[in-house]
Amino acid sequence: MKKVLTKFLALSSIGLLMLSACKKDGSLVTTNGGKPGALSASATTLVLDKTKLTDTSKVMTFTFTQPDFGYNAAVTNTLQIDAVGDNWAKPASVTIGIKKGVQGYSTADFNTLLLKLNLVGGVTSQVQVRVQHSLGAGSTPIYSNVLSLTVTPFNLTSFLYTVGAYQGWDISHQDSLLSATSNGIYIGVLNFTAGNNQFLIVPGRNSYDNKYATNDPQNATSSTVAVGGPNNLFAPATPGFYTVTLNINAKTISFTPFTAYYSVIGDGAKGWSDGDDVDMKSANDGTGLWTITLPLVSTGSIKVRKSHAWAIGYGIPKTGADGKTLASTDDNNIPVPTSGTYKITFLPTADDKTAAYTLIKQ
Numbered sequence: 109m110k111k112v113l114t115k116f117l118a119l120s121s122i123g124l125l126m127l128s129a130c131k132k133d134g135s136l137v138t139t140n141g142g143k144p145g146a147l148s149a150s151a152t153t154l155v156l157d158k159t160k161l162t163d164t165s166k167v168m169t170f171t172f173t174q175p176d177f178g179y180n181a182a183v184t185n186t187l188q189i190d191a192v193g194d195n196w197a198k199p200a201s202v203t204i205g206i207k208k209g210v211q212g213y214s215t216a217d218f219n220t221l222l223l224k225l226n227l228v229g230g231v232t233s234q235v236q237v238r239v240q241h242s243l244g245a246g247s248t249p250i251y252s253n254v255l256s257l258t259v260t261p262f263n264l265t266s267f268l269y270t271v272g273a274y275q276g277w278d279i280s281h282q283d284s285l286l287s288a289t290s291n292g293i294y295i296g297v298l299n300f301t302a303g304n305n306q307f308l309i310v311p312g313r314n315s316y317d318n319k320y321a322t323n324d325p326q327n328a329t330s331s332t333v334a335v336g337g338p339n340n341l342f343a344p345a346t347p348g349f350y351t352v353t354l355n356i357n358a359k360t361i362s363f364t365p366f367t368a369y370y371s372v373i374g375d376g377a378k379g380w381s382d383g384d385d386v387d388m389k390s391a392n393d394g395t396g397l398w399t400i401t402l403p404l405v406s407t408g409s410i411k412v413r414k415s416h417a418w419a420i421g422y423g424i425p426k427t428g429a430d431g432k433t434l435a436s437t438d439d440n441n442i443p444v445p446t447s448g449t450y451k452i453t454f455l456p457t458a459d460d461k462t463a464a465y466t467l468i469k470q
C-alpha cells in the first residue's frame with residue numbers, strides 16, 4: 109500500500125509541474141514563462157563588400173540555443189534586427205524554422221536586411237539583434253540576449269520605370285523611379301501635363317511585362333497598386349510636377365505636389381514671357397540632375413529659372429565664367445552657339461547659388 113501511495117504522489121507531482129508550466133485557456137495556450145535561448149554571432153563588426161554581391165558564401169551567421177518552456181513545445185523562433193535607438197519599434201524580422209538554431213546570410217542577403225532599417229550605405233552604424241521565441245497567438249513571447257553589432261552596408265540602388273500619357277506612351281523613352289537602398293520604396297518627380305495623368309510603372313526597360321497597375325476606379329487618383337492590375341494608374345487631375353512614391357511592400361502609391369522644378373526660358377527657345385517656360389525633366393537618379401532636349405536658335409539666348417519665377421534665375425557668371433558653371437546672381441544670358449537641337453543638363457547646388465551645366469548640340 110505504501111508503494112502505491114508513493115507512486116501516486118510522484119505522478120501527481122509531475123502532473124502539477126506540467127500544469128504549472130502550461131495551461132489551456134479556451135483555445136489558447138499560455139505559459140508561466142520559460143528560459144530563452146542564448147544567441148551568438150560569427151562576428152560583431154562587419155563591413156560588407158559590394159564586389160561579393162553574387163558570392164553565396166556566408167558572411168554572418170547567428171547561432172542560438174532553443175528555449176526551455178518546461179515541456180516539449182512547438183516554438184516559433186524569429187530573428188529580429190533593429191537600429192540602435194529604435195527600441196524594437198520596427199525591426200527587420202526573419203522567421204526561422206522550428207528547432208532550427210542557425211541562420212546564415214550571404215553578402216547580398218545581409219545587406220538587404222540592413223537596408224530595410226534605412227541604414228545609410230557606406231556609413232558605419234550600430235544595430236541590435238535578438239531572437240523572439242513564441243508559442244503562437246495569445247502567448248507572451250520571450251527573448252534571447254541582445255547582441256550589438258557594428259555594420260557598414262553598401263547602397264544597392266534599384267529602379268522602376270514609368271510610361272504614360274504625359275510622355276506619349278513612349279515605352280522606349282521611359283522615366284524612372286529610384287529606390288536608393290532597394291528597400292521597396294521607389295520615388296521620383298514626374299510632370300503630368302493637362303489631361304495626361306494616366307500612366308503605368310514597369311520593372312524593365314521597353315516592356316510592359318509585370319506592370320504595376322491598379323484595381324482602383326478609373327479617373328480617380330490611385331492609392332494602391334497591383335501587379336498586372338486591370339486599370340491604368342491615375343495621378344491627380346490637376347496638372348503639374350508631383351513626387352510619386354511607390355511602396356511595393358505595402359502596395360501603395362501617393363502623389364505630393366513638387367514646386368522646386370526648373371525650366372528653360374528665353375528668345376533662344378520660346379520667348380521671355382511667363383508661359384514660355386520649357387520645363388526640364390528630373391533625372392530621378394539621386395543626384396538632383398535635370399535635363400531637357402529642345403530646339404534652340406542662335407539669334408536668341410536663354411536662361412534657366414526655378415518654379416517659373418525670376419526669384420532664382422541662372423545664367424553665365426559675369427566674372428569667372430568657365431563654360432561649365434551657371435550662377436543665379438550677377439549673371440548674363442546663356443548664348444546659343446548655332447541653331448539646332450540641344451541637350452541641356454543642369455545640376456544646381458542645394459543653396460541655388462550655382463549649377464553645373466552642359467549645352468550639347470545633338
